[in-house]
Each structure stands twice: as C-alpha cells, then as structure tokens.
Amino acid sequence: MDKENTDVSSKPADVNISNISVQVVSAQGKLPGRRAPRPQKPIGKAKPKKQPKKKAPFWNVQNKIIIFTVFLFILAVTAWTLLWLYIRRKGNIGGDLAEIQLGFRKLRKGKEETAELGGGVVVNLAVNLVYTTSAFSKFYKQSVVADVSSNNKGGLLVHFWIVFVMPHAKGHIFCEDCVAAILKDSIQTSIINRTSVGSLQGLAVDMDSVVLNAGLRSDYSSTIGADKGCSQYFYADHLSLRYPLEISATSGRLMCHFKLVAVVGYLIRLSIESVQIEADNCVTDSLTIYDSLMPLWSTVLYRICEPTRTIMSFVSTNNLMLVAFKSPQIRRLSGIRAFFEVIPEQKCENTVFVKEITGFEGKISSPYYPSYYPPKCKCTWKFQTSLSTLGVALKFHNYSITKKSVKGCDHGWWEINEQMYCGSYMDHQTIFRVPSSLAHIQLHCSSRLSDKPLLVEYGSYNISQPCPVGSFRCSSGLCVPQTQRCDGVNDCFDESDELFCVTLKPACNTSSLRQHGPLVCDGFRDCEDGRDEQNCTQSIPCNNRTFKCGNDICFRKQNAQCDGTVDCPDGSDEQGCSCSRSLSTHHRIIGGTDTQEGGWPWQVSLHFVGSAYCGASVISREWLLSAAHCFHGNRLSDPTPWTAHLGMYVQGNAKFVSPVKRIVVHEYYNSQTFDYDIALLQLSTAWPETLKQLIQPICIPPAGQKVRGGEKCWVTGWGRRHEADNKGSPVLQQAEVELIDQTLCVSTYGIITSRMLCAGVMSGKRDACRGDSGGPLSCRRKSDGKWILTGIVSWGHGCGRPDFPGVYTRVSNFVSWIRKYVPSLS
Structure with missing residues (x-):
C-alpha cells in the first residue's frame, strides 16, 4: 500500500538557454595578499666554520608546506572527480532553457539606480565575462537583458537570457547545475566574516538568492502576436483602481503573459473571475501565477488546471507578478477574465480579549482574507480570557x-503555547480548545504555494466542562446533544457519536411489526426480506438525507437509489443505474488465491513509466476510481507517465490499455493521515463496448450507506503476496475478508475517521499489501x-499482521464528490 518514487530522466537538447534574474548591491573590498620576506645572504668573505650536520626534525616548516601542498592537490583531484560524477549523474537539460535567478542589491536608492547599471548592461557585461572565460566558453553565445525592475526588498532585478549551443555529442557534460556552479564560483566571498554577500566584477551579490530552474523559452514567447494583446x-500605482486582464479565443492557440508591476512598497492582488481551459492536470492547458516577472518554478504562487467560474484571488509577496495562460490546442472557447489591484502590505497580528459569554463572539482570519494567503507569511494572535477558569475555543471552518x-x-x-500542530483542510468544521486563559497562537504559512483562506471563530469555554451538561463531545471538538448519540445519524461529521454503541439487531417477526414500532414504514429496509416496508401508505418527509421519487414520495438514499429494487412507484430510483450485477463463481494478495480470468472485470492495473504501481476500479466508460496517495508528488500527479490496463488477468496481457488523460485528487487529501484518500482518473480513450464481457464498471454505493461488521467482501490486486516480497504477483489475486466494526477499528489504530473503514481478519493472514493501493x-x-465498491485500498500497519486489519477509503462518503466529475453516474 506504500508507494515508491520514480525518477524520470530528461532528454538532451541541441540548444540550451539560461535565464538569470539579477539584483544589484555594493561590494566589499578584497584584502591584498602579503608575501613573506626573502632570507638574505651573510656579508663578508670569511668562510664559516664547518659544523657537524644535524638531522632536521620531520615536522619542520619545509615538510609542513610539502605535506599541505600534497593534501590540497589530493583534495582538488577528489573535488573535480566528484563534480564530474555529479555532472554525469545529472544528465542533460530537458528543454532549451535553464533559468537562474541571481540577486544583487542596489548601489543606491532612488531612480538613478537604473541608470547606474545602464539598464542591466553592467550586469550583462559581468555575466558575459564569467562565461567567456569558463569551461563552457566555446558553447557560450550571448546573454540578452529581458527586464529591469525594482522590488520591495531593496534590490534591482535584472532578468536576462543566457544562450548556449550544445551539440548532442557534448550534451552529457552540460547540466543546469553546471551553469549555476560556474556563476557561483565566480562570486568572491569573504571567509572571515561569513556574510552571504559576495562580489561579482565589483557588484555585490546576495548568495542566498541564487535559484535554478528548468523550462522552455518558448513558454515565455507569445505565439499569436501582440495585436491580440x-x-x-x-x-500600477493607484490603490483605488482595478486593472482588467482579459483574453479569449475559439480556435488556434494561446500563449499569453501579463507582467504586473506595482509601485515599490505595495503588493498585487489578482482576482480570477473565470477560466476556460481544457481540464488535463496542466499538461497542456494551465493558468500559472508567479511571484516574479519570470516563469521560474521556484516562484509559482498557484496553478489552475481546470475550468472554473468561482472567484479566486491571490496576493503576491512582492510588487511583481507574472500571469501565464497556456492553451496550445483550443477545442472550444479558451480564455480568462480577471483583474488586479494594488494593495498595501498588512501585518497579521492582534491581541484579543475574550469575554465570558456563551458561544463564539468574534473572528480571526488568514492574511488578506478572503484571498488565498501567500507563502512564507506569519500571523500572531495573543488571546486572554476574563477569568482563569475559562479557556480559548477556536472553531475552524473546513480546517483542522x-x-x-x-x-x-x-x-x-x-x-x-509552544506546542506544534499541522493544519489540514476537510469538508466540515472542527473546534480546538486551549485549556488556558492565555493563548499565544502563531500561524506559519506554507513555504511553497498560496493556500486556501481560513476563517476562525473564537470564544471562551469552561476548562473543567468543555461541553454543556446533556451534550456529547465529538472527537472533532464539536458538542452535540446526548440524545443524538447512537441514533444512526452522523451528527459529529467524524462518526464519533456513533462509535462504541451497542447495535441491537432489529426484531423482524410478525408480532413486532404489528406493533407499528420505529422499524415500520420509515423508508429504510431493516429486515432483509423488506417486510417492515410492505403495505406502507404513509410517505416519508423529504429532506437532504432522502431520495425523492418522481411522484414526490421520499425514501432514504442509502436504501432506495440504485439498489436493484424499485421502491418508487414510477421506478425513478432505479433509472440510470448501470454496473456489474453478477459474476462467475469464485474460489476464495496476502492469503489469497489466483482469480479466474474475467472474474473481476472492474479491476484495473495502473502503470507508471511502464511499471505496475497501483490498482483502480472501473466506474464508467471513461473514469476510474483509485487512491489519492498513489499520485502524491509532482511527478506522480502528472498523468503523462500513467497508463491504465483494463481486462487484464496476467500482468502485461491487458485486453485494453489507455493513457491517463486526467488525475483528480480529492482537494482535502491529507498525506500524513491518509484522510480523503480518493482520486478519479479519466481515460484518454473510452474502453469499447465489444469488451463488456471482460470489462465492466462496478456499482457506486448509495450516499451514506451503512455497512455492518462481519459482512464478507473481497479484495483483489497484483500486489505483494507477503510483506517481505520484493515484487508483486504476476497473476491477479483475490482474498475474502470481512468488514470490521468501526468501534474496533478505532480502538486498533486510533486515527480512523468517518472516511475510512477496516476490513480483514483479526488473526491476520488475509490482507491487501504494497502494490494493491487504489484497488x-x-x-x-x-x-x-x-x-x-465499498472501499478503496488505502493503508495499514504492515500486511496481514494479527490484530491490524487493512484500512480502506469509505466510498459511500464520496458519492456527491464522484458525481461532481462523473455526472453520468447520477
């Protein structure tokens, strides 16, 4: 169930271009070296008296110099050898652009600094001198200044291209890091004071600002002409104005760049109103927002990879921003509608005095709310309650x-209060309580990308009694009435109100039904034969937990819709339902056996760069369902290296293979706890109907479906058959497992949420394992x-260990999310 990272090597290119962003500053002088005085010869002609020769000590000055010289020589040879091996290991640049950002500081403040540097000419000459005297001099062609701008950090940014022409035969000696290493080695630094500022041809360089990236220069060029804007x-220098950004096309291609520069000392807020692109995980179409004027990967604020009409806004950390819109193959309308504003920088800190009142009295939020908050920001709040017996309660919306x-x-x-916590997004609210009248709280933003805005309500609570009398405290911190506990309804969102409840099996004999108890005519089939719902004349009131028939009669969703039985008189509850109903007889992964060919027609093997990596399930002609953790990381989240193998019994003999067009990972997936471990995959080509005997979709459960402990189910896959195995099974394996009661599951692992369920055998021996993930x-x-499809293979403690069953994603909790992307399942 764990995954392995796979590295993909890049291809050599004939032309390699580097981009360097430079920021200029005053340099520190270099101390001149001093020579030791030469020894003088004795004056006079008299010959000195011959003295007997004394044996010179081994550790004299001359020997020390010789040993030190030999040591330096060995060190230099070793360093060059390691550098050569590093260059050979790194390989070639995958593209024609190696982008380096190098920061200089200003020589003086004011408008004259641009003239002082000659619009970047001084920097250009310095860089030109570096590479014309380097080992790559015969490949170096030129450097071209692209932009000169000031930023809020007291620096002058000079962006320019560096052009190299590298034959294929010499491609193995050229790499991105080599270009940066040459420049770094040319910067003279002071060993004495260990400062981060060095000198490059008389210009003061901030060594900490060197950044290296790879990309394509063509990405930075407009291909449709300036006439289309x-x-x-x-x-922008007016705080009260909105500057519009709009572009659209119905055919051809779009490669657009908007450089946004605000007056020094201010920030930029970009608001996206709508984006029309092809949804393919940013493989071809994308809207990328950079925290700089150049398309450097290290400065990406956010990427939008699918069409949206929801207003989203983003704030820069500087007075610069680049908006890059890419749609190279327009199939229908593509474009964006947006605007940007100039805003002042805000300090996110406050002291809050909390009153002794019932409920929540105020709100705090992330920086620049409701905008996405920028990376590397920090907020500080100091809370103090009116009494020492009162603590601080924080209610997070969609966060924990x-x-x-x-x-x-x-x-x-x-x-x-000096304790460290991680934040994660989820689909419900939580409450965090600080058992102290004083609370010092700091939020340290992510250092990578902009993140969703946060809204937090605050209030006080009695430390000795977190929830009022007559209420139950959920594990999420919420308080619900005690009467709502163990009633079969998930009032706590995390199902903690339904844990550790004694489940009584309903009495379904005729005498009990005549009493018209709570089991009769409630829209839920409590008896297996459905006798409690027969001859009902009373309809169930419609609410958000019921399915509404065409004639306005309502039944509970988990029992009425797509269950194979017509509950609605007009049959509307069974319309549009299409999934596997029957299979051939099975024999009975870890503790499993070989399956029969065609026995599990929805089973899919996902291959990454040609190797089996995870499993998945067919849910429609174009869509698969798998686990989010299979696609966690930049490389794994790219659909390009993935292929889906359908109708396969033995690895490598699939009846149908399709590239993966799109990967949709649940937006609340938590890589630490594996919560919301679910992902959708869209195939580039739908599997043909002629293969429906070997490829069939599996049914999606009704929303909120309850499962009972002890129910028998099957787990399948090509994963490892033992925990110590080095590779998976060549033949599809199957193992019968049983659903574990949620209470027992929680007591075993402790971190089980309502989006998870356990299955296996408590004695071990039958379980999923590595390679079965997503199946x-x-x-x-x-x-x-x-x-x-009750569950998706997610995680567990080892494989097939006693008392540690497998943990699966509970699919019934994600039905609405699945139908959002696959409406044909509705």
Whole structure:
C-alpha cells in the first residue's frame, strides 16, 4: 500500500538557454595578499666554520608546506572527480532553457539606480565575462537583458537570457547545475566574516538568492502576436483602481503573459473571475501565477488546471507578478477574465480579549482574507480570557489542526503555547480548545504555494466542562446533544457519536411489526426480506438525507437509489443505474488465491513509466476510481507517465490499455493521515463496448450507506503476496475478508475517521499489501446480486499482521464528490 518514487530522466537538447534574474548591491573590498620576506645572504668573505650536520626534525616548516601542498592537490583531484560524477549523474537539460535567478542589491536608492547599471548592461557585461572565460566558453553565445525592475526588498532585478549551443555529442557534460556552479564560483566571498554577500566584477551579490530552474523559452514567447494583446506589461500605482486582464479565443492557440508591476512598497492582488481551459492536470492547458516577472518554478504562487467560474484571488509577496495562460490546442472557447489591484502590505497580528459569554463572539482570519494567503507569511494572535477558569475555543471552518509529527506540514503549521500542530483542510468544521486563559497562537504559512483562506471563530469555554451538561463531545471538538448519540445519524461529521454503541439487531417477526414500532414504514429496509416496508401508505418527509421519487414520495438514499429494487412507484430510483450485477463463481494478495480470468472485470492495473504501481476500479466508460496517495508528488500527479490496463488477468496481457488523460485528487487529501484518500482518473480513450464481457464498471454505493461488521467482501490486486516480497504477483489475486466494526477499528489504530473503514481478519493472514493501493474492496449485495465498491485500498500497519486489519477509503462518503466529475453516474 506504500508507494515508491520514480525518477524520470530528461532528454538532451541541441540548444540550451539560461535565464538569470539579477539584483544589484555594493561590494566589499578584497584584502591584498602579503608575501613573506626573502632570507638574505651573510656579508663578508670569511668562510664559516664547518659544523657537524644535524638531522632536521620531520615536522619542520619545509615538510609542513610539502605535506599541505600534497593534501590540497589530493583534495582538488577528489573535488573535480566528484563534480564530474555529479555532472554525469545529472544528465542533460530537458528543454532549451535553464533559468537562474541571481540577486544583487542596489548601489543606491532612488531612480538613478537604473541608470547606474545602464539598464542591466553592467550586469550583462559581468555575466558575459564569467562565461567567456569558463569551461563552457566555446558553447557560450550571448546573454540578452529581458527586464529591469525594482522590488520591495531593496534590490534591482535584472532578468536576462543566457544562450548556449550544445551539440548532442557534448550534451552529457552540460547540466543546469553546471551553469549555476560556474556563476557561483565566480562570486568572491569573504571567509572571515561569513556574510552571504559576495562580489561579482565589483557588484555585490546576495548568495542566498541564487535559484535554478528548468523550462522552455518558448513558454515565455507569445505565439499569436501582440495585436491580440496576449503579452502585456502593466505598471500600477493607484490603490483605488482595478486593472482588467482579459483574453479569449475559439480556435488556434494561446500563449499569453501579463507582467504586473506595482509601485515599490505595495503588493498585487489578482482576482480570477473565470477560466476556460481544457481540464488535463496542466499538461497542456494551465493558468500559472508567479511571484516574479519570470516563469521560474521556484516562484509559482498557484496553478489552475481546470475550468472554473468561482472567484479566486491571490496576493503576491512582492510588487511583481507574472500571469501565464497556456492553451496550445483550443477545442472550444479558451480564455480568462480577471483583474488586479494594488494593495498595501498588512501585518497579521492582534491581541484579543475574550469575554465570558456563551458561544463564539468574534473572528480571526488568514492574511488578506478572503484571498488565498501567500507563502512564507506569519500571523500572531495573543488571546486572554476574563477569568482563569475559562479557556480559548477556536472553531475552524473546513480546517483542522493536529499534533505535528516527524513529517512536515503540507498546509502550514501552528504554534500554540509552544506546542506544534499541522493544519489540514476537510469538508466540515472542527473546534480546538486551549485549556488556558492565555493563548499565544502563531500561524506559519506554507513555504511553497498560496493556500486556501481560513476563517476562525473564537470564544471562551469552561476548562473543567468543555461541553454543556446533556451534550456529547465529538472527537472533532464539536458538542452535540446526548440524545443524538447512537441514533444512526452522523451528527459529529467524524462518526464519533456513533462509535462504541451497542447495535441491537432489529426484531423482524410478525408480532413486532404489528406493533407499528420505529422499524415500520420509515423508508429504510431493516429486515432483509423488506417486510417492515410492505403495505406502507404513509410517505416519508423529504429532506437532504432522502431520495425523492418522481411522484414526490421520499425514501432514504442509502436504501432506495440504485439498489436493484424499485421502491418508487414510477421506478425513478432505479433509472440510470448501470454496473456489474453478477459474476462467475469464485474460489476464495496476502492469503489469497489466483482469480479466474474475467472474474473481476472492474479491476484495473495502473502503470507508471511502464511499471505496475497501483490498482483502480472501473466506474464508467471513461473514469476510474483509485487512491489519492498513489499520485502524491509532482511527478506522480502528472498523468503523462500513467497508463491504465483494463481486462487484464496476467500482468502485461491487458485486453485494453489507455493513457491517463486526467488525475483528480480529492482537494482535502491529507498525506500524513491518509484522510480523503480518493482520486478519479479519466481515460484518454473510452474502453469499447465489444469488451463488456471482460470489462465492466462496478456499482457506486448509495450516499451514506451503512455497512455492518462481519459482512464478507473481497479484495483483489497484483500486489505483494507477503510483506517481505520484493515484487508483486504476476497473476491477479483475490482474498475474502470481512468488514470490521468501526468501534474496533478505532480502538486498533486510533486515527480512523468517518472516511475510512477496516476490513480483514483479526488473526491476520488475509490482507491487501504494497502494490494493491487504489484497488477495490468489492461487496456483493444479497438483494440483487450487484457488486458494490465499498472501499478503496488505502493503508495499514504492515500486511496481514494479527490484530491490524487493512484500512480502506469509505466510498459511500464520496458519492456527491464522484458525481461532481462523473455526472453520468447520477
């Protein structure tokens, strides 16, 4: 169930171009060296008396110099050898642009600094001298200044291209880091004071600002012409104005760049109103926002990879921003509508006095709310309650914080009274309580990308009694009435109100039904034969948990819709339902056996760069369902290296293979806890109907479907058959497991959420393992014989260990999310 990272080598290119951003500053002088005085000969002609020769000590000055010289020589040879091996290992640049950002500081403030540097000419001459005298001099052609601008950090940015022409035969000696290494080695630094400022041809260089990236110079060039306004430069100095950005086309291609520059000392807020692009995970179409004027990967603020009409706004960390819109193959309308504003920099800190009142009295938020907050920001709040018996309660909307582990935090980290916590997004609210009248809280934003805005309500609570009398405290911190506990409804969102409840099996004999108890005519089939719902004349009131028939009669969703039985008189509950109903008889991964060919027609093997990596399930002609953790990381989230193998029994003998067009990872996926571990994959080519005997979709469960412990299900896959195995099984394996009661599952692992369920055998021996991730947990419904995708292989402690069952993503909690992208399942 764990995954391995795979590195993909890049291809050599004939022409390699480097881009260097430079920022200029005053240099420190270099101390002149001093020579030791030469020894003088004795004066006079008298010959000195011959003295007996004394044996010179080994550690005299001359020997020390010789040993030191030999040591330096060996060190130099070793360093060059390691550098050569490093260059050979790095390989070639995958593209024609190596971008280097090098920061200089200003010589003086004011408008004259541009003239002082001659619009970047001085920097250009310095860089030109570096590479014409380097080992790459015969490949170096020129450097061209692209932009000169001031920024808020007291520096002058000079962006320019560096052009190299490298034959294929010499490509192995050229790499991105080599270009940067030559420049770094040319910067003279002071060893004495260990400052980060060095000198390059008389210009003071900030060594900490050197950044290296790879890309394509063609990405920075407009291909449709300036007449369509696709490459524009905006300088904004009015705080009250909105500057529009609009571009659209119905055919051809768009490669647009908008350079946004605000007056020094201010920031830029970009608001996206609508984006029309092809949704393909930014492989071809994308809207990328950079925190600089050049398309450097290290300065990406955010990327939009699918069409949207929801207003989103982003704030720069400087007075510069680049908006790059790319749609090289327009199939329908493509374009953006947006505007940007100049805003002052805000300090995110406050002291809050909390009153003794019931409920929440105020709000705090992330910087520049409701905009996405920028990376590397920090907020500080100091809370104080009116009484020492009162603590501080924080109610997060769609967010939660948990104790920080050894791993880093994907969505910022919090420091609360010297305790560290990680933040993560989710689909419901949580409450965090600080049991102290004084709370010092700091939010440290993510250092990588802009993140979703946060809104937090605050209030006080009685430290000795977190929830009012007669209420139950959920594990998320919420308080719900005690009467709502163990009622079968997930009032706590995380199902903690339904844990550790004694489940009574309903009495379905005739005498009990005559009493018209709570089991009768409630829209839920409690008895397996459905006798409690027979001869009902009373309809169920419609609410958000029911399915509405065409004649306005309502039934509970988990029992009425697509269950193989017509509950609605007009049959509307079973319309549009299409998935596998029956299979051939099975025999009975770890503890499993070989399957029969065609036995699990929805089983998919996902290959990354040609190797089996994860599993998935067919849910429609074009869509698969898998686990989010299979695609965690920049390389794995790119659909280009992935292929889906359908109708396969033995690895390598698939009946149908399709490249993956799009990967949609759940927006709340948490890589630390594996919560929301679900992802959708869209195939580039739909599988043909002629293969429907070997390829069939599995049914999606009704939303909110409840499963009972002890129910028998099947887990399948080509993963490892033992925890110590080095490779997976060549033949598709199957193992029968049983669903584990959620209470037992929580007591085993402790971090089980309502989006997870456990399955296996408590004695071990039958389980999923590495390589099975993303594959199906298939359960057959007794009423109609349909197979339901109850779970997705997610994680677990080892493989097949006693008392540690496998943990699966509970699919019934994601039905609305799935139908958002695959409406044909509705």
